[in-house]
Amino acid sequence: MLEYESLSQLIRRRRSVRVYNPNQHISWDDLIRILEAAIWAPTASNQQELRFMIITDRQAINKMLSVKPLKNATAMILIFYDTTLQYYRDYKKSKVKHPLPYLDAGACSMNMLLAAESLGIHACWLNVVPSLKRPRDKRSSKLIVRIIHTLLEKLNHFFNLGYFTYGDLIYRKWLIPRKYQILTAIAFGYGKFIPDITKALHYGNPIMRKSVEEHIIKIYEM
């Protein structure tokens, strides 16, 4: 019971923190602890297909977070999956499309958020916008798609629209092999401003959770 109490407290205490202290860096040991928690998450069919990229370069983080309401994150972990595993090759061909890698990334992300919280490190899970996705393989695209893509890239480069910047950064600048498909990302840092659960709103809605009863749609008893 004591274990449940501590875990429950940790779960409830964790907040999505978006403003961090720029001068407090996360140690490498702690980042490894967070990744250790990540790899112990369950994966569908035990595929263990998730792969990670750790970024502590401030410029790169700022560039990646330029479209997000986050300030001064000092580390980011990007989660990918290896699309070349046989299981996922078959899965691509199959008609039933369960979002298995996304579910696995979710379980893994939650482990990371809780591990971070237990270490006194704050974090925010980040929805990966389409621009973070693998850029289209130019060779396999139709001519018109290639032209539009190139045009958009040039426009982006010129006006710094931030649309293709992520993809460029991740796959081109950092030479990430295209066999790794990005799924999601988490930003980390030591929080400067921790939202107050009793007052904080997100898109106008309280982040305070309703009671368990209000979440249950049906109880089917023996």
Ligand SMILES: Cc1cc2nc3c(=O)[nH]c(=O)nc-3n(C[C@H](O)[C@H](O)[C@H](O)COP(=O)(O)O)c2cc1C
């Ligand atoms: C899959 C997922 C994606 C999220 N993406 C973002 C995001 O892109 N930007 C952001 O500020 N928060 C993001 N969040 C955090 C949620 O906004 C946050 O969990 C919610 O407002 C509840 O607040 P809490 O985490 O403090 O309990 C994301 C959360 C999840 C689970």
